Amino acid sequence: MSFSRRDFIKTAAIALGATSLPSWVYDAHATTGAYLDVNKNNLADAALATAKKLGATYADIRINRYRLEAVNTRERQVLNVSSGQNFGFGVRVLVKGTWGFAASPIVTADEVQRVTAEAVEIAKANSAFQRKRIELVPTPKVVTSWKSSFQKDPFDVPAEDKVAALLRINEAALAVKGVNFVNSSMAWVNEQKFLATSDGSRIEQYIIRGNPSFTVTAVDRSSGDFQSVNTLREGQAIGYEYMSNHDWAGEATTAAEHAVMKLKAKAVAPGKYDLVLHPSHLFLTIHESVGHPTELDRALLWEANYAGTSFLTPEKTGKLQFGSKIVNFVADRTQPLGLASVAYDDEAVPGQQWHLVKDGTFVDWQTTRDTAKLVGRDKSYGCLHADSWGSVPFPRMPNVSLEPAKENVSQDDLIAGVDNGILIYGRGSYSIDQQRYNFQFGGQTFWEIRNGKVGGMLRDVAYQSRTTDFWGACDALGGRSTYEVPGSFNDGKGEPGQSNAVSHGCPSARFRQINVLNTASSPNAGQMEDH
Amino acid sequence: MLFSEKDAKALTDKILSYVTASDAIASVGSDKLSHLRFANNNFLTSGTRTARTANVTVWIDSKRGSASTNDTDDESLKAMVAQAEKIARTAPIDREYVPTLGKQTYKPVNGYVEATANLSLTDRARSISEILGECEKNKVIGAGFHSARSQAGGSATKNGNFDYDRSTNVSLSVTTRTPEGTSSGYFLRSHYDIGKLDTKRIARESIRKTIEGANARTIEPGTYTVILEPQAVADLLGNFSFTFNARNAEEGRSVYSAPGGKTRVGEKIFDNKFTIYSDPWNAEVPGSQSANGGIPADRLVLVRNGVLENLVYNRFWAKQKGKEPTPGPVNTIMEPNGPATSLEEMIKSTDRGILVSRFWYIRGTDPRTASSTGLTRDGVWFVENGKIAYPLKNFRFNQSVTQMLGPGNVLMIGKPERVGGSEGGGATASLLPALKLKAFNFTSQSEAV
Numbered sequence: 001m002s003f004s005r006r007d008f009i010k011t012a013a014i015a016l017g018a019t020s021l022p023s024w025v026y027d028a029h030a031t032t033g034a035y036l037d038v039n040k041n042n043l044a045d046a047a048l049a050t051a052k053k054l055g056a057t058y059a060d061i062r063i064n065r066y067r068l069e070a071v072n073t074r075e076r077q078v079l080n081v082s083s084g085q086n087f088g089f090g091v092r093v094l095v096k097g098t099w100g101f102a103a104s105p106i107v108t109a110d111e112v113q114r115v116t117a118e119a120v121e122i123a124k125a126n127s128a129f130q131r132k133r134i135e136l137v138p139t140p141k142v143v144t145s146w147k148s149s150f151q152k153d154p155f156d157v158p159a160e161d162k163v164a165a166l167l168r169i170n171e172a173a174l175a176v177k178g179v180n181f182v183n184s185s186m187a188w189v190n191e192q193k194f195l196a197t198s199d200g201s202r203i204e205q206y207i208i209r210g211n212p213s214f215t216v217t218a219v220d221r222s223s224g225d226f227q228s229v230n231t232l233r234e235g236q237a238i239g240y241e242y243m244s245n246h247d248w249a250g251e252a253t254t255a256a257e258h259a260v261m262k263l264k265a266k267a268v269a270p271g272k273y274d275l276v277l278h279p280s281h282l283f284l285t286i287h288e289s290v291g292h293p294t295e296l297d298r299a300l301l302w303e304a305n306y307a308g309t310s311f312l313t314p315e316k317t318g319k320l321q322f323g324s325k326i327v328n329f330v331a332d333r334t335q336p337l338g339l340a341s342v343a344y345d346d347e348a349v350p351g352q353q354w355h356l357v358k359d360g361t362f363v364d365w366q367t368t369r370d371t372a373k374l375v376g377r378d379k380s381y382g383c384l385h386a387d388s389w390g391s392v393p394f395p396r397m398p399n400v401s402l403e404p405a406k407e408n409v410s411q412d413d414l415i416a417g418v419d420n421g422i423l424i425y426g427r428g429s430y431s432i433d434q435q436r437y438n439f440q441f442g443g444q445t446f447w448e449i450r451n452g453k454v455g456g457m458l459r460d461v462a463y464q465s466r467t468t469d470f471w472g473a474c475d476a477l478g479g480r481s482t483y484e485v486p487g488s489f490n491d492g493k494g495e496p497g498q499s500n501a502v503s504h505g506c507p508s509a510r511f512r513q514i515n516v517l518n519t520a521s522s523p524n525a526g527q528m529e530d531h
Numbered sequence: 532m533l534f535s536e537k538d539a540k541a542l543t544d545k546i547l548s549y550v551t552a553s554d555a556i557a558s559v560g561s562d563k564l565s566h567l568r569f570a571n572n573n574f575l576t577s578g579t580r581t582a583r584t585a586n587v588t589v590w591i592d593s594k595r596g597s598a599s600t601n602d603t604d605d606e607s608l609k610a611m612v613a614q615a616e617k618i619a620r621t622a623p624i625d626r627e628y629v630p631t632l633g634k635q636t637y638k639p640v641n642g643y644v645e646a647t648a649n650l651s652l653t654d655r656a657r658s659i660s661e662i663l664g665e666c667e668k669n670k671v672i673g674a675g676f677h678s679a680r681s682q683a684g685g686s687a688t689k690n691g692n693f694d695y696d697r698s699t700n701v702s703l704s705v706t707t708r709t710p711e712g713t714s715s716g717y718f719l720r721s722h723y724d725i726g727k728l729d730t731k732r733i734a735r736e737s738i739r740k741t742i743e744g745a746n747a748r749t750i751e752p753g754t755y756t757v758i759l760e761p762q763a764v765a766d767l768l769g770n771f772s773f774t775f776n777a778r779n780a781e782e783g784r785s786v787y788s789a790p791g792g793k794t795r796v797g798e799k800i801f802d803n804k805f806t807i808y809s810d811p812w813n814a815e816v817p818g819s820q821s822a823n824g825g826i827p828a829d830r831l832v833l834v835r836n837g838v839l840e841n842l843v844y845n846r847f848w849a850k851q852k853g854k855e856p857t858p859g860p861v862n863t864i865m866e867p868n869g870p871a872t873s874l875e876e877m878i879k880s881t882d883r884g885i886l887v888s889r890f891w892y893i894r895g896t897d898p899r900t901a902s903s904t905g906l907t908r909d910g911v912w913f914v915e916n917g918k919i920a921y922p923l924k925n926f927r928f929n930q931s932v933t934q935m936l937g938p939g940n941v942l943m944i945g946k947p948e949r950v951g952g953s954e955g956g957g958a959t960a961s962l963l964p965a966l967k968l969k970a971f972n973f974t975s976q977s978e979a980v
Contacts, residue, residue: 099574103580118579126659302571435980495678
């Protein structure tokens with residue numbers, strides 16, 4: 001069964017009583033304008049019927065509303081508090097094996113018909129020159145609704161509380177002697193997504209994500225030197241409880257102390273080191289070196305003109321040694337706190353969990369209904385996503401996570417096995433080539449490891465490696481107690497460019513003999529061996 | 532449908548009429564995007580999107596709040612203003628509040644062409660099909676993206692200013708690869724006038740690079756003389772004008788900071804062979820008529836004869852420092868101070884060096900030295916004894932931009948051309964030349980193609 005938001009409010013209010021309603025129903029009550037006047041089912045019926053009449057063999061319509069609240073501060077002042085909403089629809093059609101898409105913010109029956117006809121017109125203009133038809137694998141019809149897990153809807157929290165929370169972070173940082181600047185922000189996103197497909201599926205989803213953040217800077221005006229440290233926390237699919245289940249002010253104090261310490265820290269000597277990588281750092285290395293190369297559209301050259309292709313190719317499936325035997329990567333659209341977690345993707349395929357790398361071997365891909373067919377699969381793993389009603393849905397990354405050790409291994413246990421190494425926290429500078437072989441990553445704080453113990457702070461550290469060498473050098477993983485679920489709030493890909501949010505759960509992990517360079521020293525300090 | 536000047540004025544006036552706050556700025560925007568993506572010598576996705584936005588920022592007793600919506604009916608606009616005022620009432624004092632501008636006089640910029648805004652679907656499909664035909668004929672695999680965008684919007688202040696701007700941009704990028712994946716080429720160009728986008732040249736250059744790039748060899752990374760094609764320069768310096776932030780420099784956290792809270796303005800930081808400036812009325816890369824919070828844009832020189840001439844002050848920081856707000860930048864233009872040198876002459880004059888087509892995935896590594904890392908992509912060649920000797924595999928680089936453009940390191944400068952950074956897909960364009968640089972630091976190799 002599906003329903004318009006206004007119908008649902010009426011029905012639910014009668015059946016359950018107002019006190020039982022979820023907060024998003026209250027929010028819908030408070031909304032003004034076109035949003036509440038829309039009967040999505042009727043509009044979907046019109047779009048799908050029009051598309052069929054004009055010759056589409058498949059069609060879908062997404063009628064979506066996005067809300068964003070953002071607060072930005074620096075030191076003891078508020079830079080901005082903003083609140084926005086964006087509502088519209090996009091129609092996708094497949095005509096003679098060629099995609100067409102059109103979208104509009106005017107959500108009316110007439111506009112839906114006009115835009116659907118425009119999508120078909122675009123598909124037909126291109127299909128006259130199409131070389132090879134696009135085909136879809138089937139997926140079962142589903143009619144349902146789903147809400148992501150959160151305790152406190154951030155859109156119910158007054159702006160002044162958000163401002164106060166950030167100013168507390170800033171005060172904590174500024175209380176540390178030697179700290180000059182602090183910027184803090186929080187962004188909250190709410191997606192209200194409706195999808196109807198010509199296969200008969202009708203799905204409503206309500207998703208909340210949050211991304212608090214801060215950066216502390218210490219300046220040594222006598223020398224002209226300056227150093228910054230960012231929060232080690234990342235965005236999550238979580239409600240406003242994120243602001244109370246983590247000690248943000250305490251972390252800001254620590255970050256401030258580290259920023260001051262970084263001004264005087266020892267410069268790293270370039271060379272080979274064993275690395276122990278904390279989840280706050282490792283997640284981004286996973287994102288770039290594992291998440292992206294296992295996207296099937298990249299391997300099929302669909303992304304060749306922009307983000308790039310992949311060193312993985314279909315014939316390497318089940319054969320290529322990606323990493324050491326202890327390395328297992330799981331793609332998961334259902335992971336708790338995962339930024340890419342959904343019940344269904346943007347073409348009605350259910351959220352799933354599957355291995356990409358099993359016992360060190362590359363075994364599988366991230367797929368959609370149009371890419372799966374090209375590697376002989378009969379179903380999709382559900383990786384289609386659009387960042388807006390106005391964007392064409394295309395293959396996007398699910399949460400891709402590194403499984404922890406089954407044993408109870410602590411980060412200290414990993415460090416104990418290192419004679420000469422570096423412990424790295426936080427995301428820093430990151431860069432990787434277009435086939436995902438060669439990468440360079442920095443971090444936020446770096447600590448010397450000598451004879452199994454953590455010593456003083458280092459600075460100007462980055463490491464360069466090659467994906468399969470790097471994961472092949474992973475010789476130990478932390479256990480479940482070291483596992484965290486950090487993620488990236490803005491992952492760009494595609495043309496036109498789209499931004500996706502995605503998480504990478506991981507434990508602390510150890511890597512042997514990785515090439516480290518000093519980013520502040522002579523230019524050729526970081527030369528690598530030739531591969 | 533794009534907002535006309537009359538539409539934008541009526542809507543912003545309407546928003547301001549709902550404002551009870553003491554000061555406010557209302558803005559509305561509209562855009563239309565039409566795109567076609569192809570890959571594997573096949574059409575992939577294609578579509579169109581119209582969008583519109585309305586924003587308001589209000590100040591109540593110097594307390595600020597903002598809200599936005601994409602519904603432009605009266606009820607939604609009223610709700611947007613009410614939301615912004617609700618936020619402002621509970622916000623702390625905005626210590627960076629500067630009253631909104633009174634009436635300004637702008638000198639119009641011409642960057643809008645109707646034919647770009649309303650391109651023909653059939654003509655575009657045929658043009659891309661011809662590119663695919665060239666790829667098939669040359670036995671390469673083509674991918675690319677054609678995008679045409681038109682934008683129009685206006686903003687109005689409670690103190691009486693109104694600013695309306697509209698622009699168009701069409702871009703085409705083409706990547707080609709050998710079927711074996713052993714060589715690749717790329718070419719991107721854009722223009723605001725679709726009639727001036729040379730789609731055949733874009734395809735031809737991409738295919739040429741792929742064919743000539745086959746059988747790439749490996750050489751040791753290290754410091755080399757380099758010749759950077761305009762695309763590679765755009766990838767490194769496409770937004771260079773926008774990095775001259777006065778506040779960051781005076782706060783001691785920029786490559787342009789000097790000890791003691793001073794800046795390096797007036798210092799000879801760069802080589803004296805070029806000038807970097809912004810010009811809203813440049814015929815190839817028109818900027819917007821307003822800059823820096825709505826003040827009229829004007830020509831702005833940032834680097835002249837190697838000297839850092841200006842840093843950029845926004846209205847708040849200018850007031851703090853007793854300066855005028857800077858009327859830019861709105862684009863990045865880099866020109867040789869003397870005659871331009873052709874790419875052929877640069878190659879001919881090189882005993883041993885590397886020719887780079889493009890850079891990719893460039894990220895800052897150290898703001899103190901404006902250093903970054905990234906990789907070459909889609910075409911690298913070894914130059915020996917004045918000739919292109921053979922194609923090379925890709926490198927990672929680690930390089931400071933200020934060292935790269937530093938005194939004595941810039942050997943030759945080409946004729947600037949309109950080119951956009953490839954990571955931005957040509958959405959914005961700068962006027963940049965090819966450069967021959969004495970030393971550039973490649974730190975490792977990448978086998979990526």
